[in-house]
Amino acid sequence: MAGLTFDRDFDPRHGDAVAVSPLVARVTAPNPGPFTFHGTNSYLIGAQTIAVIDPGPQIDAHYAALLAAIEGRPVSHVVVTHTHADHSPLARPLADQLGAELVGCAPHRAARALSAGEVNALDAAGDKDYAPDRNLADGDVIQGDGWTLKAIATPGHTINHLAFLLAEENALLAGDHVMAWSTSIVAPPDGRMRDYLQSLEKTRHLAPTVCWPGHGGPITEPVAFIDGLIAHRKDRERAVLTALADGPATIADMVPRIYADLDPRLYGAAGLSMFAHLEDLAERGRVASNGPAVIDAVWRLL
Ligand SMILES: [Zn+2]
Structure with missing residues (x-):
């Protein structure tokens, strides 16, 4: 796929404060x-007064590492991109x-209501204890000594996802919206493919110079990379339509055909991603399910 090369070369240096830009x-x-790569990246923004973005999962050693990295400097804001258990739980104690x-x-909330009889496979990933002092909306700005962070609503991975543009460096603190090492998980009912594709277009128009993601190393050519991500999702959508052209099928039928090279242990995640595409196609009147639109439904072309 043109432009889409994943970069898995990353030294996590767990516990160290790695200065990646001024x-x-x-x-x-x-x-x-498998979903977090080497672990969750927390980011410290600023030199004098600090904002901490995504303090991360409930791990004592990581909490201690954040305090060590802060070095006693004043912290004005603790900032959260989305409510997954690998990003937000340390926010309140910190x-x-x-x-x-x-x-x-x-x-935290799902992108849509559950269908009758549907079980949310992603339930354990959501941090329902997260309660901010203040919700930020798209375009809201927080500032400190020499830094400005603008909230960018980027629903898709989760409905509440925010990225943050660091104006002074035209850098996007991307959360799990875009990552250099892998595609992001977009899975119903928490995620929504239509939102995700619109968020990719929005991020592309921002044209950040670099993206610092929630997992792995930076995206150094974001516009080309995002073009690649959009093309990748369109390829997947085409593959689903091609598979259904042979006749009605379930996700379990289609995943091994479409993801021929995939490790079967990842079929579940691939199936959720396909479900997100099918929901999007159903909203656009291209496909329908026989009965409720659940993960084991039979799908057909319209
Ligand atoms: Zn994550």
Whole structure:
């Protein structure tokens, strides 16, 4: 796919404060895994007064690493991109200990209601305890000593997802909206493919110079990379339509055909991504399910 090359070359240096630009330092949490890569990146913004973006998962060693990285400097804001358990749980204890305002995305919710009998496979990933002092909306700005962060509503991975544009460096603190090492998970009912594609277009128009994601290293050519992501999603959509042209099918039928090279342990995640595409296609009147639109429904072309 033109423009889309994933970069998995990343040294997490767990626990260290890695200065990645004049205003940005990264501390990677020790929570590696198939969906988190080497772990969640927390970011410190600023030199004198600090904002901490995505304090990360409930891991004592990571909390201690963040305090060490802050080095006693005043922290004005603790900022959250989205309410997944690998990003937001340390926000409240850190904000309270440091006397910082906790700001960021809205509380956790799914992108749509559950269908009759549907179970939310993603339920455990959501941080329902997250309660900010102030919700930020698209375009809201927070500022500190020498830094300005503008909230960019980027729904798709979750409905409440925010990225943050650091104006002084034209850098996007991207959360899980875009990442250099992998595509982002967009899975119903928490995520929504239509929102995700619109958010990609929006980010592309911002034309950041660099993206600092929630996992892995930077995206150094964001516009070309995002073009690649959009093309990739359109390819996937075409593959689903092609598969359904052979006759009605379930996601379980189609995943091994479309994702021929995929490790079968990742079929579940691939199936959720396909479900997101099918929901989008159904909204556009291209496909329909026989019965409720759930993960094991039979789908057909219209
Ligand atoms: Zn994450």
